[in-house]
Amino acid sequence: MKENQTRNFEKIITRTIQFSGYSSILFVLLILFFLLSEGTPALFDVKLSQLFSERWYPIEDYFGILPLILGSMVVTLGASLVAVPFGILTAVYIAEIAPKWLQEIMKPLVELLAGLPSVVLGFLGILVVSPFLRDTLNLPTGLTALTGSLLLGGIAIPTIVSISEDALNNVPDSYRHGSLALGLTRWQTIWGVTVPAAKSGILMAVMLGVGRTIGETMTVMMVTGNAPIMPTSLQALFMPIRTMTATIASEMGEVATGSPHYHVLFFIGMVLFLFTLLVNVIASNISSRKLKRSERILS
């Protein structure tokens, strides 16, 4: 009798846990479903040629999302230029060079940066970074793509540092010892052996960091000035710009449910979803390839 009870209980628990495991798939499908069901009507409300035109002015029914997509790209590119070199080099320093005590200080600091809410960075952007840039570069306004890029760099850095550092720590010590035994310096070992061995992990770190910057919302909305101008040259970095995320965040609260504007905002959400999906699939492919190669080395 008691045994029977235990067995039944075990069965129920197993089912519950299995269902919880599957729930992630359910949520992704639900998200996809709601984006599609609210976003695709945009294609019927607005002509395709209009949707991919250069003018975003919803009050007069201009729904060109091109400046928004390019705006996101400009800011993301700028952020990568900041975050990738600083992130990777900091990871190399923490993993390979820094003395133990300095590691113990730097790691929690990077983690703290990861935990800072994006509104806090946006706030500092408004009060510190943008006036500084305005005055030093002599710009009409400090709320520019560059300001957004610098702060977004700060958001991507923790991701890049911690994943790259993991990748470097996973390189077996025998690699380093072998290289040092051959008479190479530690510097040569780092760039000739350790970093190449951790290459795919570092690449994944970069992809995930970039993925975070594309999707970042609050900081960008607060510091980039939110003007939907088509970026055409490098000059765009020093001008206000508007990203996809900021557009959704700032306009969704004011639209009528079911209006063309509402559907177009969901459509932008779909585009964003696709962008990040792409980045993540590439990143996860890199990481699984890495696994296979290291398995090959081990066997």
Place this chain on the structure above:
Amino acid sequence: MQQTAKKSNVVKQLRIEKLGFSLLTILSIATVIPIIAVVIYIIYLGAPAISWEFVSAMPSDGMRAGGIWPAIVGTFYLTIGTAIFSVPLGIAAAIYLSEYAPVNKVTQAIRLAIINLAGIPSVVYGLFGLGLFVIFLNFGTSILSASLTLSIMTLPVIISTTEEALRAVPQSFRVVSVSLGATKWQTIWRLVLPQAIPGILTGVVLGLERAAGETAPILFTGAAFFLPRLPNSPLDATMALPYHLFVISTQVPGMPIQIQYGTVLVLLVFVLIMNIIVTVIRSRARAKRQW
């Protein structure tokens, strides 16, 4: 002759190494110094604004005076709400992946789904929450809708850290327990989970810290611009600290700078406390570990 050439090469390499090391040191320190600077800056400018009244009073005069009590309470409610949904579900999903899941296509799909959930922009979660919870399920802009949205966003963090913690428990523990006649669930519940608790807690705190600091997902699902009272039920909208900071720093003209810095400081203190908790749990677990 050859000897000296070799020697000078070694000297050159060592010199390059020294130069490279110093350069990397400078660069890395340049990366972390701003973080310290930000903390000091916020504490320095925010501290004068902090008073008992500031953290315990209702905002008044269109938020230009008074305190931020409803925002603090709101963030607390949202965090608890998020925890209620995401912690049990996340831990159960991690148990499935680490203890039950066979190696097959479905498991692969689950992992891909988790990676995707982790990568979806927070504002897209906001859209999803609006579509599903606010409109379709008719929960309205409420603490409930916002908490549910935040918990789905938090799930991947909790799942991946918990799974890692469970996998770190040695296989031999499980083998012994099962060989003594314990069922699989008894083994997990009495043996594996207790061993993994520090790792799980770390994941939970990190996940909730992120959720509590988020603004974009609650923008259209539960955040109130200004609500000079505490929410009465989970179906009420609520003020929240990060959203309040956004509002007072961009949407309200003539906002006293003091109140803004005070609000940032309260948020920062909250993040710092969470981070310290994580660090303490981790180092204590490392010291206590017997395997």
